[in-house]
Structures are given as structure tokens and as C-alpha cells.
Amino acid sequence: MGQDNETNFEINLLPVISLLAVIIGFLLVSAVWIPLGGFHVKQAIGETADKTDSQKESKFQINLISDSVIALQVESEGRMVQEIKIKETKKDYSTLKEAMAHLKIKYPQVTRVFLMPASQVKYQNVVSVFSLLSELELKEVGLQPTL
């Protein structure tokens, strides 16, 4: 035993490991695992909007007449150039998605979309339309309230 006169020492890592284990436990418990997201709508406020320009703009207009009936309109420089009526049978709005994808290719200059849901349309369906527009990379989406 008299030969144990070594001066070599090591940093005691056990408190560090204990601390890290506690932090990991705390973070795992407190972390929120529900993936929350959102859809952004920018609204015109006040009377600053130039009506002359807005009348001449190009846009897609999606009228959600009911949860399953949709009217699609394409306006180019203020003139309506195409109108399609869709009877949506699928919950994920894939028929509308196909139609919008086709229109996006046909009218590449149109980037704005106005969504006009009827008052009885379910909120989930409005969000589904937002989701498919986001998937088609149509980011400039406006939502028109029902008057």
C-alpha cells in the first residue's frame, strides 16, 4: 500500500453527469410536442388601399359556396378570364388542389389568392384550403369575411 503515492488526479465528472441527467429529464417533461403552426393573413387597414390598382390586379378567387361546392375564378388585370365550378367529394380537397395546380401553370403571372368562404362553411375546410394553397406555394392569400 505504501507504493500508492500517485499524484495523478481526474476531474470528478459524476456531478456533471447528474446535473445533465436532471436537465434532460426536465426538458423532456416540459417540452411541447404538439406541432403548432399557423396561416398568416395580412389585412388592409384604414383607407390607404388604392382602389384603382386593386381593381386591375390579377388574382385567383376561391368562393367556398358550401363545404363541397367551390367556384374558382381567375382575374387578369381586373377582367375575369376563367371560371370553374368544382363539386368537391374528397375531404382533403384534392380536386381543388388539382384545379389550382393546373391554373397556376396556365397563369404563372397570378400570385394572389382571395378566399371567400360562405358563412356556413366549416373552419376546418377553410384551413384545408389554406393548407393546399401553402403546398402549391401560393403565399399571398387574403381571406374575405362574410358580411
Added chain:
Amino acid sequence: MKFGKIRQDKVSSPIAMMRQVRPSKNGRSLVRTAAPLMLTSLVDAFAVIVIYLLASTQQQGTELKMDGKISLPTAKHSQSLETGINLRVVGSKYIIDETEMGQEKVAAFLIGLNESLKAGKDKRQGNLIIQADKNSDFRQLSPVLVIAAQTGFENVRFAVMGE
């Protein structure tokens, strides 16, 4: 008790003489072959996990108080939810910053709130986050959009749950 029975037995223990890590004979270590447990890699791994968890919890841009009565709509493709005033639509009632009110009081409340946010240079100024049940009709949300535009909330965000 230097020459006690227990100590004598311990010295001549065949198990102690046979062990591989620190074999000993008559209580003396023969060869120090003990290797310290390598804890450095374990600490590294723990540190990486802590950093990952910290980063993943920071990605939630805003803290959103959920309502048990509201089942948020689901969406496959959504954007990140930024900070804003939380407005919950529960039936015909509207809850803004934990204050429940009817539709007729929403406009006055939002005007006052937006002015106080402007004065305090709050980041939430002009931003509204709407939480509503997925089965609610659009007619319940429509007045909020009109009121938000009238009261200076130009950025409206709809909270959804990712699929």
C-alpha cells in the same frame, strides 16, 4: 485487531488472488491494471442531448395557451406561428388575453389593447392569433376579421395543428 480472524481470512482470500482487475496476494496489489471508466464520451452525449432539447423547445416561436373546449383544425402544410394577441373563439364568446366577452365588446377591447401595445412598443402590436374549434362555422370567425381590420390588427394568424 491487526491480526484478527477476518483480516487473516481476507489476506488469504483466493477470490482476491484470482480477480482480473487488481489481483492481489496477501493483501497487496500485484499489478495495477484498473482502467478508469471513460465518462468523457458520456458527458459529451448528454451535452448534445441537452443542446438538442433546448433548440427544439426554442423553435416554438410563441407560447400559446390552449383551451380544452377548442379542438384546433389540422393542416399538412402550415407556417410558423409568431407572437401576437391570443383570441379564442368559444361558441359565441370571445376570449382575449383571458378576458371573456361578447362580440359587442371585442372592438373596444382590441382598440385599447392595441394602443397600450403601441405605447409599450410591444412586439405583439398589430398581430392577432385566432384559435377556433375546427367544427365551428366561418360565421363565428368572420366578425373577428372585420373587427381586427378596424382596430389596427393587420396581421391575423390562424392557429392550426400540424398533421
